[in-house]
Amino acid sequence: MNLIIKNIKELVQTETEPRRWVAGVAMAQLPTIKNAFLIIKNGLIENFGTMEEYRALDDRFYNGFSEMDATGRLVFPCFVDSHTHIVYAGSREQEFVDRIKGKTYEEIAAAGGGILNSAKRLQDTSEEELFKSAQKRLHEVINMGTGAMEIKSGYGLTLHDELKMLRVIRRLKDLNLIEIKANFLGAHAIPKDKTREEYIDLIVNEMIPAVAAEGLADYVDSFCDKGFFTPEETDRILKQGIKYGLRPKIHANQLATSGGVQVGVANNAISVDHLEHVGEAEIEALLHSETMPTLLPGAAFFLGLHYQPARKMIEAGLPIALASDYNPGSSPSGSMPFTMSLACIKLKMLPEEVINACTINSAYAIGLEKTHGSIAKGKVGNVFITQEIPGYSFMPYAFGTDTIDKVILKGKVFREARPLLNDCF
Ligand SMILES: N=CN[C@@H](CCC(=O)O)C(=O)O
Numbered sequence: 208m209n210l211i212i213k214n215i216k217e218l219v220q221t222e223t224e225p226r227r228w229v230a231g232v233a234m235a236q237l238p239t240i241k242n243a244f245l246i247i248k249n250g251l252i253e254n255f256g257t258m259e260e261y262r263a264l265d266d267r268f269y270n271g272f273s274e275m276d277a278t279g280r281l282v283f284p285c286f287v288d289s290h291t292h293i294v295y296a297g298s299r300e301q302e303f304v305d306r307i308k309g310k311t312y313e314e315i316a317a318a319g320g321g322i323l324n325s326a327k328r329l330q331d332t333s334e335e336e337l338f339k340s341a342q343k344r345l346h347e348v349i350n351m352g353t354g355a356m357e358i359k360s361g362y363g364l365t366l367h368d369e370l371k372m373l374r375v376i377r378r379l380k381d382l383n384l385i386e387i388k389a390n391f392l393g394a395h396a397i398p399k400d401k402t403r404e405e406y407i408d409l410i411v412n413e414m415i416p417a418v419a420a421e422g423l424a425d426y427v428d429s430f431c432d433k434g435f436f437t438p439e440e441t442d443r444i445l446k447q448g449i450k451y452g453l454r455p456k457i458h459a460n461q462l463a464t465s466g467g468v469q470v471g472v473a474n475n476a477i478s479v480d481h482l483e484h485v486g487e488a489e490i491e492a493l494l495h496s497e498t499m500p501t502l503l504p505g506a507a508f509f510l511g512l513h514y515q516p517a518r519k520m521i522e523a524g525l526p527i528a529l530a531s532d533y534n535p536g537s538s539p540s541g542s543m544p545f546t547m548s549l550a551c552i553k554l555k556m557l558p559e560e561v562i563n564a565c566t567i568n569s570a571y572a573i574g575l576e577k578t579h580g581s582i583a584k585g586k587v588g589n590v591f592i593t594q595e596i597p598g599y600s601f602m603p604y605a606f607g608t609d610t611i612d613k614v615i616l617k618g619k620v621f622r623e624a625r626p627l628l629n630d631c632f
Pocket residue numbers: 321322325430458461506532534535536537538
């Protein structure tokens with residue numbers, strides 16, 4: 208679809224020179240254009256600039272385009288959510304209540320709850336049912352401004368069920384307008400009926416070759432953490448994934464200083480995610496890498512863990528990406544606006560830093576920095592228009608408030624304007 212958005216109060220995250228990511232002090236710089244226009248043609252960003260520049264254009268080229276007026280509103284590139292687990296069955300609010308009463312996430316997992324609880328439910332659920340519930344979650348997050356995402360397997364834990372999850376992800380990819388990357392997370396937990404050795408052999412010898420044979424995944428993951436997979440086990444799994452064309456993208460250092468960051472970097476992971484436990488050695492390893500440190504403050508918030516040392520990382524010169532970690536156990540929300548608020552409030556990141564972390568840097572974390580994550584000519588026309596708000600810092604400031612008015616995917620309106628509650632009176 209062809210669309211012109213005019214009179215934009217501020218067009219956020221504009222880009223004229225391609226960037227892979229932004230790091231260190233540059234994270235606090237956010238390019239924007241005030242009083243702007245944006246043109247989307249055949250689903251791609253065709254042009255943008257000031258309204259003055261717009262008036263100088265020859266409008267014969269834009270005959271027949273739909274028009275929108277964004278007076279008082281900001282336009283952002285859609286968020287890229289680079290870490291989710293939205294294919295799952297059932298929910299885990301009983302564990303939520305158990306944690307309120309004092310149990311820890313690790314205690315619940317060790318007693319057969321947690322990931323194993325979700326795996327049991329997923330094994331008992333058909334592919335069709337899984338698809339329907341994941342599709343609902345996908346629509347939910349698009350309405351909150353997400354325009355590209357990564358989805359993991361990891362609640363199957365058998366060859367049959369891991370493939371079932373990945374086929375659901377493929378179907379989501381095929382049937383939706385947003386770009387989706389699939390991550391094979393067989394190494395999420397050890398199932399009860401297998402020893403560690405048996406299960407890791409299964410991942411390496413059967414699951415990875417089968418996933419690759421059907422072309423079902425872009426990435427290979429491992430939950431490299433205390434009580435889950437060791438760096439040595441992770442290294443074996445990642446190397447086998449690489450052999451089968453899957454780039455590593457892993458869970459690391461959520462529960463302890465696990466060695467996950469180093470094993471990820473050593474295997475050229477595209478990102479290492481969570482990072483509650485990060486010290487000098489991890490920062491040093493990341494500084495000399497092409498690996499995007501990805502923070503998931505929603506999981507730290509929900510589990511009551513201490514927050515990631517974002518300031519220390521940025522001051523050391525690192526880039527940071529942020530993602531929702533939408534999953535039933537540690538982050539049952541896929542809201543990128545709330546992720547931004549948490550990162551500002553708890554990680555002490557600036558609004559400019561969180562916007563960079565949720566757009567261009569998270570696009571890099573799923574290999575989409577050339578097509579998503581900024582307003583640049585030729586990139587995919589996935590944008591959202593805000594309600595009338597004072598400026599971009601209002602979004603993370605007004606936590607929990609729905610500040611989005613419309614979501615546009617490839618130039619098509621996905622979410623129509625919804626009045627704010629105030630407008631109803
Ligand atoms: N940390 C590992 N995996 C998920 C949680 C999975 C679960 O508890 O179901 C996460 O990213 O937080």
